[in-house]
Amino acid sequence: MSSYEIPDDPPEGFKLVDFARGRPEPTFNTHVGNMYVKRGDKGTRDEFVLAIRVQQNMCNPAGGLHGGMMMTLADLVGTMGGGYIAGLRKFLPTVSMTFDFVAPARVGDWVEGRPELIRQTRTLLFTNIYLTVGEQKILRASSIAKISSGDGTGYTKTEV
Amino acid sequence: MIIPAGFRELTEATGFTAANGPWFEKVEGNRVWRGFRPGPQHANALGIVHGGMLAAFIDAALGSVVYRAIDRRCVTLKLTLEYLTPARVGDWLEATGELLGHDEHVAQVRGRLYGPRHDVLAGLGDFALLRPGRPLRVRS
Numbered sequence: 174m175s176s177y178e179i180p181d182d183p184p185e186g187f188k189l190v191d192f193a194r195g196r197p198e199p200t201f202n203t204h205v206g207n208m209y210v211k212r213g214d215k216g217t218r219d220e221f222v223l224a225i226r227v228q229q230n231m232c233n234p235a236g237g238l239h240g241g242m243m244m245t246l247a248d249l250v251g252t253m254g255g256g257y258i259a260g261l262r263k264f265l266p267t268v269s270m271t272f273d274f275v276a277p278a279r280v281g282d283w284v285e286g287r288p289e290l291i292r293q294t295r296t297l298l299f300t301n302i303y304l305t306v307g308e309q310k311i312l313r314a315s316s317i318a319k320i321s322s323g324d325g326t327g328y329t330k331t332e333v
Numbered sequence: 334m335i336i337p338a339g340f341r342e343l344t345e346a347t348g349f350t351a352a353n354g355p356w357f358e359k360v361e362g363n364r365v366w367r368g369f370r371p372g373p374q375h376a377n378a379l380g381i382v383h384g385g386m387l388a389a390f391i392d393a394a395l396g397s398v399v400y401r402a403i404d405r406r407c408v409t410l411k412l413t414l415e416y417l418t419p420a421r422v423g424d425w426l427e428a429t430g431e432l433l434g435h436d437e438h439v440a441q442v443r444g445r446l447y448g449p450r451h452d453v454l455a456g457l458g459d460f461a462l463l464r465p466g467r468p469l470r471v472r473s
Binding site for chain 1: 379385388393410413
């Protein structure tokens with residue numbers, strides 16, 4: 174996008190996430206800005222990392238990363254990342270989340286989010302999520318997501 | 334866009350809020366309601382409103398509840414959200430809440446986000462109060 178003032182310049186190993194998959198209209202995940210994913214060896218701290226370069230249009234009036242953007246990233250780390258680690262290849266709707274806003278992040282910071290799988294049941298996935306800038310934790314979150322029966326796409330067909 | 338009576342657009346929005354608006358507000362005495370009408374840019378892959386967007390919206394609404402109730406600006410310390418039902422693109426969504434209590438430093442708020450048919454989100458938040466009269470520091 175042309176409004177970006179800072180190059181994302183992702184560190185080695187990060188790839189831009191293609192949320193749109195050819196869909197004509199941008200969804201929220203593409204609208205809020207670029208997100209990058211890195212997948213490392215199974216069982217490592219970097220098994221799933223979702224990251225952003227903080228841009229002006231992700232910030233609050235005080236010039237810090239907006240809490241809404243932190244929560245958006247953490248939500249995706251919990252569902253996409255938690256699901257990836259659990260080996261679930263379907264959409265997991267969020268049931269509940271708790272966020273602790275530990276520290277701010279600034280424009281230009283590289284923010285990384287990592288999930289920690291707590292427990293998987295037949296219908297639920299419990300995950301902890303940390304967002305970090307370097308070694309500094311900026312957000313602690315915990316998430317419960319629903320594991321829908323079937324392939325998970327039935328959810329889209331439901332009249333809600 | 335049809336906006337319910339009493340709501341005015343938050344035109345002073347910048348950054349994330351401006352990029353994901355427009356957001357609206359209705360104030361009656363020391364009570365406040367926030368509203369917005371989600372479009373396709375607020376949806377997830379399933380076509381329902383993204384949980385992150387709903388979280389951002391209720392977070393701001395609860396902060397506004399604190400400000401209107403006790404005239405103190407604040408930042409979020411902790412937020413707990415229950416996703417009750419999905420929210421539809423195109424529906425008018427509102428959020429409001431009530432102050433549960435506060436001391437000099439922290440306020441507790443309970444709130445809800447709802448559509449035309451049902452509650453979407455329940456929220457509980459702790460907000461750190463900024464010093465009275467201190468403007469929010471704007472970084473250039």
